Amino acid sequence: MSKKKALTVRVLLSEQEIANRVAKLGQEITEKYADLGEPLILIGILKGSVIFLSDLCRAISLPVELEFMGVSSYGDETESSGVVQITQDLTRPIKGRHIILVEDIVDTGLTAKYLLKHFRSSEPASVAMCALLEKPGKSQGHILIDFLGFSIPDDFVVGYGLDFAGLYRNLPHVGIVETAD
């Protein structure tokens, strides 16, 4: 019988650490947009941002609308291909609206860079970026993250929306994938 490598996940950010930070991000966003006078649009990028977005939007004490964009850049690979494909578009116009792009992670920054440019071409009133995680040493080109959860080391992470070959998104924490013989 062949010996299969087992995957283990070492906790990097606990459920409680994430909850505390998300609550703070919600407060920051609430304060920054307090005088908006119209609903803010949070745009979650499928699929990874779904868990973060669902907690974040409930930490914001302002009227918000939710939109989703389907984007595929990795497939089942662990490294970015650099190719960004839109697989699902917004359902409403964003022209003249205040939007926040919500991502689970900015890794190489290629996806965020593409999406920010894409959204700006629709002439929203303002565009901001919110990401739970970023890998500072890895970003290609400068991506300004207005609302950031955590800077993390350049390890492959899963959980709280982030996957490995489609799995682990439902872990309540963020962990580093390790292989063991």
Ligand code: PRP
């Ligand atoms: C992940 C993540 C970001 C992107 C970031 O998505 O959700 O969208 O990669 O990587 P980058 O900064 O190197 O461009 P992925 O393509 O894995 O799809 P998923 O959200 O469906 O897991």
